[in-house]
Amino acid sequence: MSSPTLSVVVPCFNEAECIRETHRHLIEVLSTLGHEWEIIYVNDGSKDETLDILINLISGSSSIRVISFSRNFGHQTAVTAGIDYAKGEAVVLIDADLQDPPELIPEMILKWQEGFDVVYGQRRTRKGETPFKKISAKLFYRLINSLSEVPIPLDTGDFRLIDRRVVDVLGQMPERSRFIRGMVSWAGFRQTPILYDRSERFAGESKYPLRKMIKFGLDGVLSFSIQPLKLATSLGGLVSACSALGIIYALTLRLFTKDWVSGWTLLMISVLFLGGVQLVFLGVIGEYVGRIYAESKGRPQYVIGYDSEEPSANRRQVKPLLTRKTSI
Numbered sequence: 001m002s003s004p005t006l007s008v009v010v011p012c013f014n015e016a017e018c019i020r021e022t023h024r025h026l027i028e029v030l031s032t033l034g035h036e037w038e039i040i041y042v043n044d045g046s047k048d049e050t051l052d053i054l055i056n057l058i059s060g061s062s063s064i065r066v067i068s069f070s071r072n073f074g075h076q077t078a079v080t081a082g083i084d085y086a087k088g089e090a091v092v093l094i095d096a097d098l099q100d101p102p103e104l105i106p107e108m109i110l111k112w113q114e115g116f117d118v119v120y121g122q123r124r125t126r127k128g129e130t131p132f133k134k135i136s137a138k139l140f141y142r143l144i145n146s147l148s149e150v151p152i153p154l155d156t157g158d159f160r161l162i163d164r165r166v167v168d169v170l171g172q173m174p175e176r177s178r179f180i181r182g183m184v185s186w187a188g189f190r191q192t193p194i195l196y197d198r199s200e201r202f203a204g205e206s207k208y209p210l211r212k213m214i215k216f217g218l219d220g221v222l223s224f225s226i227q228p229l230k231l232a233t234s235l236g237g238l239v240s241a242c243s244a245l246g247i248i249y250a251l252t253l254r255l256f257t258k259d260w261v262s263g264w265t266l267l268m269i270s271v272l273f274l275g276g277v278q279l280v281f282l283g284v285i286g287e288y289v290g291r292i293y294a295e296s297k298g299r300p301q302y303v304i305g306y307d308s309e310e311p312s313a314n315r316r317q318v319k320p321l322l323t324r325k326t327s328i
Contacts (some may be wrong), residue, residue, distance in 0.1 A: 004036040012050050012054070013075065025098065040065045067308070068304070070303040077301055079178075105161075117162070117191065125198065151185065153185070163189065
């Protein structure tokens with residue numbers, strides 16, 4: 001097959017209920033484009049039948065590739081692997097649950113042909129999601145935008161088209177705690193949105209429970225901002241100033257009046273408040289130090305357990321290929 005114009009990257013984790021329908025939609029859309037294309041499915045260590053289904057889907061097709069991790073490495077890492085292996089001049093990132101419509105891909109390509117390097121889907125509505133998730137997502141995007149050193153479009157996910165120039169920039173960013181939508185914004189270039197209404201999942205359950213949402217949010221904030229550290233400095237200065245005023249007040253009462261600062265209440269409040277602030281920001285600093293430690297080990301971001309384009313690849317007898325080694 002000649003070098004494709006378009007690569008479509010589809011990360012998958014326990015999507016056996018969705019993947020056939022997702023594949024059918026993608027093939028229907030891509031077959032109308034008039035361009036060479038490829039689909040790269042990245043199986044992120046699924047425990048269900050996802051990999052078996054994907055292997056059956058690629059039968060006899062040179063335009064479809066399946067890459068499977070040796071274990072679960074996470075959604076953002078799966079997206080990264082797909083980008084690493086993509087050969088197209090443009091790369092579309094889309095999840096396997098059909099919440100983001102493949103039917104928007106032709107419109108993204110038109111915007112790309114107009115000269116935009118990034119065409120991202122921006123959600124008008126989010127169907128089938130709880131009020132808590134909608135509110136928390138809205139607050140998260142506004143919080144990270146207020147903290148980030150580069151503007152990140154509101155109400156967007158990883159559903160987007162990126163030009164080869166952006167792909168090459170992402171390939172030079174080896175960090176492990178990845179926040180793809182923020183990294184694409186950091187890269188710059190010409191970017192434009194396409195508004196759409198996000199659908200419910202075709203089947204199955206969300207792969208982002210509360211615990212993963214919190215971790216993802218922390219990765220986004222800590223990877224793209226040092227504002228939490230600056231906040232620690234500012235709050236430390238404020239607390240020090242208040243403490244100095246308290247000391248002056250206590251000394252004034254002691255030296256110039258007959259009143260003493262009596263009782264344990266004020267003392268205990270001060271001690272507990274200062275201790276709480278210190279522990280919180282020790283935790284913030286610990287998060288940054290932990291990320292530095294993870295980067296310093298230089299381990300690969302992911303391990304490939306199966307690659308459909310490897311001549312000797314076999315699910316049961318495959319030598320893991322170490323790829324994308326990080327550096328500091």
